[in-house]
Amino acid sequence: MQLVGFATAMTLNQGKTQEVWEAFMRRREGDALPLNRDVIVLNHYANYTRRFADDTPFDQWVTVEVSPNPNQASPTLPAGMQAYPLQGGKYARFNNRGSASDVQDLIEAILNNWFPQSGYKLANRPHFQMFPAGYRQGDPETLPTIWLPIDSFLWQG
Numbered sequence: 065m066q067l068v069g070f071a072t073a074m075t076l077n078q079g080k081t082q083e084v085w086e087a088f089m090r091r092r093e094g095d096a097l098p099l100n101r102d103v104i105v106l107n108h109y110a111n112y113t114r115r116f117a118d119d120t121p122f123d124q125w126v127t128v129e130v131s132p133n134p135n136q137a138s139p140t141l142p143a144g145m146q147a148y149p150l151q152g153g154k155y156a157r158f159n160n161r162g163s164a165s166d167v168q169d170l171i172e173a174i175l176n177n178w179f180p181q182s183g184y185k186l187a188n189r190p191h192f193q194m195f196p197a198g199y200r201q202g203d204p205e206t207l208p209t210i211w212l213p214i215d216s217f218l219w220q221g
Contacts, residue, residue, distance in 0.1 A: 067104060067148040068141060069127030076118040076168065081105065081126075088126040091142055100129040101197030105208075106148065108190045153189055156182075158210040167193060171210060187213035 070088045074080045085105070106125040125148055141147060158174060160167055171191075179186055193208040200206050 065150040065152075066130050067106065067125065067127035067150055068130045068145050069104075069125050069148065070144065071123050071125045071146060071148070073121065073123050075121055081124060084124060084126045087144075091144065100131070103128060103195040103199065104150075104192050105195065106150070106190045106192040109188075150192075151189060153187060154214045155211040156184065156214050158212070160207045160210060167208060167210065171212075174210070174212060185215040187215040189213035 070084050070091070072080050072084050085103075088103075104125075104127045106127060108123045108125065109120070110123070127148060130147075156174075156178075158170065160170055175186065191213065192211050194211065195208045196206050198206055199208070
């Protein structure tokens with residue numbers, strides 16, 4: 065999957081998501097890229113660890129999927145945007161039933177409760193949240209889905 069968007073280095077303590085989101089949304093509306101309208105907020109952990117803390121550094125991307133153009137080797141990127149090739153693999157998908165502000169609490173519950181009981185192993189690939197087209201903060205009809213990378217099922221016998 066080819067993604068295009070803005071990235072910033074951050075920790076959860078720094079909380080730059082809103083700033084990157086707003087910059088992306090302003091720019092996205094002004095460009096004629098072949099876009100899937102869903103917004104993908106992707107976290108890439110360079111120093112991957114199973115334990116996450118509020119000061120764990122990562123790169124956060126606010127992106128959209130671009131449709132491949134057979135007449136172009138790569139998409140023409142708007143100023144300030146970068147391409148991110150999201151590699152394939154298995155992901156566990158979780159529907160957020162709370163508000164968008166509850167997402168981090170839900171992710172922590174998944175990492176601390178669901179994963180240890182599931183038999184799956186958290187994979188060393190990006191984690192992401194997909195916000196549907198027309199997403200409106202606070203609207204329970206437009207909540208994001210959470211995608212966490214998984215490795216093969218671990219036998220627990």
